[in-house]
Amino acid sequence: MSPLLRNRTFVLWLIGTAQSQFGSALAGIALSFLVLHQTGSAGQMALTLALTLLPNLLMPLAGALVDRWPLKRPLIGAELLRGVLQLTVGGLALVWGEVPVWLVNAAAVLTGLAGLFAGPAASAAVPVLVAPDHLAQANGLLGSVGRGAWLLGTLAGGWLVATWSPPVAIVADGVSFLVMAVLLGWVALPDRPAPPSAPMSLWGDLQAGLQVMRRSRLLVVAPVIALLLNASLAPVTAVLPKLFETLGGAATGYSLFLALESAGLLAAGLVIVKVGHRRAPTRLISLGLMVTALGYAALWQWPVTGVLLPGAALLGFGFGLINIPFQTLLQQQVPQAYLGRVFGVLGMVSSTGMPLSLLLVSPLLDRFPLPAWFGLAALAQGLGWLAWQWGRRPTQPAERVLGAL
Template identity: 25%
Template sequence: MNSVNERGFENWKKNIILFLGSQTISLFGSALVQYAMMWYVTLTTESGIMMTLFIICGFIPTFILSPFAGVWADRYNRKTLIIISDGLIASATLILAIVFFMGYDAVWLIFLMAAIRAIGTGIQTPAVGAILPQIVPKDRLTKVNGINGSLQAIIMFVAPIVSAALLSMSSLEVIFFIDVITAMIAIFTLLGFLKIAQHQKAVNQQPTSYFNDFKQGITYIQNHHFLKQLFLFFGVFFVLMAPAAFLTPLQVTRSFGDDVWRLTAIEIAFSIGMMAGGGIIASWGGFKNKIHTMTLASLLMGLCTLALGVVPIFWLYLIFMAVFGIAMPIFNTPTTVLLQEKVDESYLGRIFGVFGMISTSMMPLGMLIFGPMADVIKVEWLLVGTGIFIFILSLFLGGNKVLLESGKPVVEEPAKLGNIT
């Protein structure tokens, strides 16, 4: 009996290593492209409106697809959906790389690329969020999500350095070609080596339509008060996060200088913080109540947002950016684990789909408000104002009785094995 359990544990470790490894490789190429495109728009236009358009193009397709993608993630093989999304992005990137190589390098093509990548992200995000509980026992979810956050932070640390170096030595299309290669490596790994337990709903014949499946997901949220409260919090939170998330490169360009190394430095500082935060949450695990951990992290993010708006010295700015990075995985990890633990597996894709709709719609809505404002009001004032509101919102999160009840630890159940596909 012990040898059987041992083999199952070894398979679990092998699968998670392959999965996180393939996603890390894919993320590296995507990060190179994302930084290069963002800096291209920032340095070429120095416009808050143009940055807003870039952000909208990168989020609206994800928002539109999220309700469909959430249903797909519950109805079909989640590994296959991840492969399809990576393939779509790789194909589009290859075409755009060729177009750029031929000399067509207009800014609107960058917007188009951002939209196509958002379509792939819209398909992939619910599938990735829902697939981890198929591989990882519940008592390891916090640790694995924390490790995944650290891996992503390492990529975010390396990617801006490599991207800046490539931009200074070559052209944007070279980075596009690298992204195609990393995507193909990830697809080959998933296809050839990764075996994941198929979730039960995908195994069974689907008795209802897509629309009914989505309606069932909405009904599930309506019947679980903690989900309604949590999603309401995130709706407001993501609007307030827009200036800190998207306008800081514009702020640095205007207030400290338009050197590429400065834009690289803030991303590196943030990534170093995320690496540290991922390590902290993976080893610590957070408070017993996940809402307490989320509250601590969101309070930190509110204070850092305010500080980014008032510090006059660039190295101090980098310190607060690093602290912001530390808070991010300490906030994101318990959020993800809370959904993975509390939501029925057959509804996970749809719940992550709705969560994706909220995150991808509220951020652009925030940019619709704050982006044009950034052309008439200093970004510093926007950061101060939103920082204060994030801090206040965090106090409401920590005092919400419904969410505090949902954040309590769950009683662990033995891991169940499914059909391997």
């Protein structure tokens, strides 16, 4: 048995993450089809998704606060707030039959604000839960188990939407966030090392995090690639439900696409658990960018169900080879006292691409051929691969970064 699975605290963290991912998958499908069924517009659905992500513009400031607080505080608070919001939207939809779009959008903004703190805090927590030698395996396990739960959630979400209704799935998601909050209460998180200098103003703390990033070529290029890739992913995410409706698949086809994508991510996580400690994260990321570029190109050329579904698994595998090693690479390169700020900056830059892209293209989604957005994503992945080759050149290790501050 892996030493990680004998670590009670890590196992609780693993179970809680899986529970939250399961509920989030349910709500992702439910919210998409709730808005689509009420408005009939892919553009309106894109706007709702954009409002969920727009608060991420403030994530660097949230990351600076995370580095000042005990990690449990932002983690549990975010789970409780998101749970209450989902239960409110789902409950009102069950009672009223339809929820005004403005109310759905308001809940989307508040959900995004809660996620501001959960993202950097969760990424900063892993290095204090496991030994440095087990980071790659821990991230691989978290990625594979989380995506396995997401896979079950997408299958259950499609069934619930088709058999019952979107509000039922949204309520289930709210319950999952509350369960995660309870599990987090049982997790023992050791204190992180203090920063090498005394706390400054919030803006000063943020500048110190940016200085850490400027000292490393990889940390400079990582946000650029994340921005490029998420900006291209946004319209693809928005047009998929409508594309499956034109193909006759509706909610079932869309949920199956997401399930197969999650299966690919799960497979990538298992591969990283097995070989991640023997393979440089930079090489795995490069391979993932190539795989996703080819996957999007195939969907662009052949936008039919027989290609969309296996293409989803290929894309998921590529995403796993990018995202999981990215987590490990940053956790290895960045001192623990700065992890909240660095992950906050990276999360803001990458997430900004999606809402801004959605806001810009939402008026165009219903006017251009849907497969054209796959071609755009393939181009963005290819450009990301080229940028990563530049970023992979030798860079300063974390010790030299610290010494230069």
